[in-house]
Amino acid sequence: MDMFQIKKNRIYKDGKPFFYLADTCWSAFTNISMEDWKYYVDYRYRQGFNCIQINLLKQWDSSGDELNIYPFPVIRESEKRGAHLEFDYSVINETYFDMAEEKLKILQKYGLTPVLVLLWGNYVPGTWESNFTNNNLFDYEYLEQYTAYVTKRFRKYHPIYFVSGDTDFPTKETIAYYKKVFETAKNWDPDALYTFHLCGESREIPEELEAMADFFTYQSGHFLQGQHFAYDIPLELIKEGYTKPIINTEPCYEQIAPPGNIRFTRREVRRTAWQSVLSGASAGVSYGAHGVWSWHHNGQSFDSFIRKGAGFALPYDWHDALKFEGAEDMNFLKTTFEGLFPDGCIPKLIQLNEMQEIRCAYDEKKYVIYIPTNVALDVSPLGLNSENCRVEVIDLMNRKACITNWREDGECLEVLPCYEDALIVLYRK
Template structure:
């Protein structure tokens, strides 16, 4: 928290419960629920020691003036979702939604977290949408006015019942972890700019620095994530941008076994990932964005003639901003009319 605070970050994303994928296993890990005899989670028996630790960690973030964005329900917790099929024991029964999440919200709401209702969700059927709606309703009832969003799988479109729900406060998308998808911020920003209900937009999961290129070879470097940050901010996701370092999300230590290496690659040790240089690029982007007061910018790619790849343009009434991924000449033609 101290290091990220120095770098200018003001929000940290946290999963309330452990993920079944992207998990760096620790045999001494503390779990939120007791286990059944077959080793599966018993969602009817809460482990209060786990939630004590949750609150303690959120309190530490608050001491540094950092808001926690708490991801409540990852896709594998949702019945009938793509992530729980074949592993139904992972899903939290609907009957336990209120007991679990009312308890969690009551414990953390005094720290004013942001709530990400879903994680990696695909709205493949009405049951998934209804499940998310129930969790959103619980949060809204118990912490009315809190900032809420949906963390969705790349390219997903929330159902109208969610789009028109006043309890949803801002849009989020993730642009993915493949070099082949580097134009995703353009597409996904445009997708949410066109929604009938206008809300702020955030890219909450661009590719992580050090993350493997999906199922291909190669890893994302500082210049890759820097370009992703600016492409998100300048195409419409200007309410914020997320930085990820591969090894932080999973709290990886060298001695841990990581269960998603085929897609993500082996994470770097937490201490190494924390000090990747790309985080400073995000810090600099924030400073530029705030100093130039770019809050009112709108995408304006149509103003670029023969743009180089990865170049972005946006404008406001009294300003024009251009992002170049590397040094190049810019010729600016204007008319007095």
């Protein structure tokens, strides 16, 4: 059936709660051979992912592609701003979308949901990418033709739609583009779920577009100084009365390196993901491996012109990136979170140990606390102690249970027997 619904702050699929766990593969349709795609989908399916995030068009910052096939005819190529492509948006390349459909059929075979980006920000005037883009902007007059074509053709695969990709909305023209895309898609696929994928560290979206979205997505992004947005954005939304589902659909990619810094490891990815889901973005979370999203082969280009400003390091070869351990951590998060909170949870607006990085959520039976580093933890602000609760601890690096003890005062947990981050579950007696 693959029928999606929104009930309060949760997503349901075929009448059952659905925790959105997506892998990020923006470049799937332009960069991946069919044999590699089959291998990739099977691998992620076995890891427990249930969604794959894909750009319907060419990803502007993908790695070099070898398929040499695009959704529209290329009318001119040049070295302007790197490898610059001028597309004829009036003509749809049926061969490209034939190939895309074959890939969607494989997802359908595995029961995975495609999450399709209709129009990434580099195709739209006014966006931050429009200052750097390596393609010509999309002609407004052809938006309806393109959007109607893809939604009519692909609706049978029951996708979720990202109307925008990595987008800000600085001008009326920008908003008009996305309004046209949304209205056209909604006309041809009215039962699908729609949202807007925003640019990093942002929650800014015009009210009229936010009202159209079935749920709210944000990206905490890939810069060290902005990692607090993983919890700040959902907490702000809830404080303001937002009641629909919230998802961090672009936490930091595993092994991406922000400017002048070391690469994010699985530990940072875990931290961002757990901080998100325990702070109100509890409808799901996405994962990205640096080398899979851009589909990189060793020796390929990585749009160096664009990346001079951002400074991200070259990705790993996709064969290696696919096996990063952080993907297993995300599956563990999904199964653990679903087991702990089958009926949902409420973020606790309290600061423990004077560390905002420690995040907490609860239901009527328990508190679940994420600690990003191994410290003794005072739980007395929650009204809990050794007499009125039972404690369980999960070492998230090893994905195993471990044991801790209370200090003599009965209000503080001792330093845990694990080396990185942990999940503490406190059951009320």
